[in-house]
Amino acid sequence: MQNENRPDPKDTVYVNGVSFSNHDLYIVVEDFYTRIQQDPILHVPFLSVVDWPEHIQKITHFWWIRFGGPAYMFSEYNPVAKHFFAGFNPELLQRWLSLFHATLETHLSQKQASLWKNISTRMGDALTIKNELFKQTYETDSKK
Numbered sequence: 135m136q137n138e139n140r141p142d143p144k145d146t147v148y149v150n151g152v153s154f155s156n157h158d159l160y161i162v163v164e165d166f167y168t169r170i171q172q173d174p175i176l177h178v179p180f181l182s183v184v185d186w187p188e189h190i191q192k193i194t195h196f197w198w199i200r201f202g203g204p205a206y207m208f209s210e211y212n213p214v215a216k217h218f219f220a221g222f223n224p225e226l227l228q229r230w231l232s233l234f235h236a237t238l239e240t241h242l243s244q245k246q247a248s249l250w251k252n253i254s255t256r257m258g259d260a261l262t263i264k265n266e267l268f269k270q271t272y273e274t275d276s277k278k
């Protein structure tokens with residue numbers, strides 16, 4: 135994965151007038167996946183991760199481009215299939231979101247945390263719908 139073009143940690147993106155530095159995103163993502171690895175339930179689907187520092191860089195970049203920053207790494211994500219095969223479901227999502235939101239509150243201002251909470255909750259809703267559609271297609275195809 136190339137990351138020679140990594141932004142300066144102080145480089146900033148603005149979402150609805152709220153600023154996030156690349157370092158803000160990195161700090162949240164790093165702590166979140168540390169908490170994931172310590173969680174008695176959520177660490178299980180994440181046993182697939184072999185290189186945590188790489189995963190953390192990749193997910194920091196994911197949020198950076200989602201928030202409108204310029205891409206600086208290979209950025210083709212395939213979250214729907216990955217989540218389906220990881221056993222994504224509404225209960226795991228609720229737990230994931232609670233942990234994520236607690237991490238946001240630890241590191242960010244109220245404005246930043248509240249905005250990112252809304253965005254992640256909406257993304258979770260979208261993932262739930264896409265997961266259901268993927269499941270239907272996958273189950274139909276595997277019966278053919």
Ligand code: HEM
Pocket residue numbers: 179180181182183184189193196210211212213216217220221222223226227228230254255257258259261
């Ligand atoms: C709003 C909620 C979530 C967001 C925004 C999110 C985001 C992402 C993204 C962007 C990736 C990388 C996909 C790729 O490499 O193509 C990923 C991977 C992954 N996510 Fe999530 N995720 C969410 C919830 C969950 C939940 C609830 C689970 C529990 C099953 C989960 C488990 C995983 C796993 C296991 C991977 C693959 C890690 C690997 O590369 O081996 N995620 N997630």
